[in-house]
Amino acid sequence: GENVEQHPSTLSVQEGDSAVIKCTYSDSASNYFPWYKQELGKRPQLIIDIRSNVGEKKDQRIAVTLNKTAKHFSLHITETQPEDSAVYFCAASNRKYGNKLVFGAGTILRVKS
Amino acid sequence: DAMVIQNPRYQVTQFGKPVTLSCSQTLNHNVMYWYQQKSSQAPKLLFHYYDKDFNNEADTPDNFQSRRPNTSFCFLDIRSPGLGDAAMYLCATSKSGTSGGGNEQFFGPGTRLTVL
Numbered sequence: 553g554e555n556v557e558q559h560p561s562t563l564s565v566q567e568g569d570s571a572v573i574k575c576t577y578s579d580s581a582s583n584y585f586p587w588y589k590q591e592l593g594k595r596p597q598l599i600i601d602i603r604s605n606v607g608e609k610k611d612q613r614i615a616v617t618l619n620k621t622a623k624h625f626s627l628h629i630t631e632t633q634p635e636d637s638a639v640y641f642c643a644a645s646n647r648k649y650g651n652k653l654v655f656g657a658g659t660i661l662r663v664k665s
Numbered sequence: 666d667a668m669v670i671q672n673p674r675y676q677v678t679q680f681g682k683p684v685t686l687s688c689s690q691t692l693n694h695n696v697m698y699w700y701q702q703k704s705s706q707a708p709k710l711l712f713h714y715y716d717k718d719f720n721n722e723a724d725t726p727d728n729f730q731s732r733r734p735n736t737s738f739c740f741l742d743i744r745s746p747g748l749g750d751a752a753m754y755l756c757a758t759s760k761s762g763t764s765g766g767g768n769e770q771f772f773g774p775g776t777r778l779t780v781l
Contacts, residue, residue: 584767595755595772596708641707645767650720651759652698653770655707 554579556644558656565632567665575642575656576624584645585625586653587616591638599640600627632663668692669773671756677779678746686741686776688756697739698770699731700755708755714739715761743778751780 555578565571577585586601602609602616602625609616613632618625629636639660643653669690678684688697695716700708712721714733728750730742743750754777757770 586767586769595774597772598769601769650713650715651696651761651767652710652713653767658705658707 553649554582554644554646554654556642556654556656558642558659560659561657562660562662564662564664567632567634567663569632571627571629571632571636571661571663573627573640573642573659573661574624575626575644576622577644577654578623579644579646579648580620580623581648582644582646584651585616585618586643586645587614587627588641588643589638590641590658596641629661632661634663634665637661637663669756669758669771671754671773671776673776674774675777675779677781678743679781680747681745684743684746684778686743686754686756686778688739688741688773689737690756690758690771690773691737692758692771693736694758694760694771695736696759696761697733698757698759699729699739699741700757701750702753702755702775711741746778746780748780751778753777 558575583604588596589599590596600616613630615628639658641658642656672687698713699711702708711725732740753775755775756773759768759770
């Protein structure tokens with residue numbers, strides 16, 4: 553089945569700096585890649601997603617890039633703010649497995665003010 | 666607002682005492698999922714329903730069962746909870762995937778289960 557690896561496991565940045573989280577996936581047939589943000593004690597919430605027919609997507613301070621050849625995708629957060637502090641999960645989805653999400657292990661992002 | 670609702674938000678049960686968690690949705694999504702999430706870990710899929718079709722993950726213990734009586738409701742039954750079953754249980758819904766693949770999953774607020 554699909555396997556998703558996520559790095560780093562923790563990331564500390566200074567407020568205003570950029571943060572980058574990277575994920576790799578194993579099955580080249582995966583075609584949907586969402587990113588979820590989960591604050592302590594709360595539900596995961598989708599912040600951005602990308603499909604395999606595009607290479608980059610941006611929404612204000614958040615962007616995702618996808619490299620299908622290398623089978624990796626990355627989350628970029630610019631001008632980080634303290635409220636960006638949370639756990640971020642990447643995931644991959646594949647029709648072969650019923651479009652279930654396979655999650656990465658998560659990245660704890662701390663934005664220091 | 667359309668949403669995914671879970672009840673109760675907090676559930677305390679005794680070791681071995683059956684417990685049922687519930688999930689309802691007003692999104693009219695045909696796919697519903699149950700995840701288990703332990704501290705500092707990613708959500709782990711237990712099973713999902715594609716319409717009425719039940720799909721169990723290979724490593725989901727037999728202790729966990731589910732029912733989906735209609736589109737809006739889904740239940741998670743834990744027949745004999747053990748200490749290792751203490752976790753956050755998340756329900757999620759999505760529309761079935763288009764030809765382009767998966768769709769966004771909308772998560773409920775979760776039920777935190779404590780086993781004494």
